[in-house]
Amino acid sequence: MKNQRIFPGIILIGFGAYFFLQQTNFSPLQPFYTWPTLLLIVGGAFLFQAYGxxxxxxxxxxxxxxxxxxxxxxxxRLEIWPDHIGTFILIIALGFLLRHQKTGTGLFQGILFLILAAMLLFYDRVIEWMGLLENGVSNAWRFWPILLILIGFYFLIAKKK
Structure with a gap:
């Protein structure tokens, strides 16, 4: 019973502190009175539930x-932080890999998302390193998303042996 109280407890404390500080106009935290802070609070509550x-x-x-x-x-706020879809996929990969560390499940998904994130984040550099700017190979390279779709359908259709 005690374990089921962690998540709602953290949510109530976090949201209460958020709204209290917002009402009092505590100026040092003014940039944090936004919806991403609420995501951080809920995510933190899940992580406390997970590890606690x-x-x-x-x-x-x-x-x-x-x-x-x-x-x-x-x-x-940070110039080095990428504003790219690959960042979101990297965060998801990290979630799967951390869950795998504790449960033993999700390693394949974590590695798959990690590879996809690396491809998206470093696409231009990979193309440059591989010298794929030649016409024939670069035309074929444009169709890699179709390969992802086909592999996805394979996983949906293939029967487990």
């Missing part, structure tokens, strides 16, 4: 929500 109550299935939503909230806070 040993409910490791809560790791994935915790990392995703906290990661997205952190991303939206940091993206316009």
């Amino acid at each position: 109550a040993r409910d490791y299935e809560a790791i994935l939503p915790g990392v995703i929500l906290a990661g997205f909230g952190l991303h939206f806070h940091v993206v316009n």
Whole structure:
């Protein structure tokens, strides 16, 4: 019973502190009175539930929500932080890999998302390194998303042996 109180407890404390500080106009935290902060609070509550109550299935939503909230806070404040779809996929990959660390499930998904994130984040550099700017290969390279779709259909249709 105690384990089921962690998530709502953190949510109530976090939201209460958020709205209290917002009402009092506590100026040092003014930039944080936004919806990404609420994502961070909910993600943090999931992570407290996951690690505090040993409910490791809560790791994935915790990392995703906290990661997205952190991303939206940091993206316009740090020049080195990428504002790219690959960042979101990297956060999801991290969630799967951290969950795998505790549950033993989700390694394949984590690695798949990690590879996809690397491809998206470093696409231009990979193309440059591989010298794929030649016409024939670069035309074929444009169709890699179709390969992802075909592999996805394979996983949906293929029967487990």
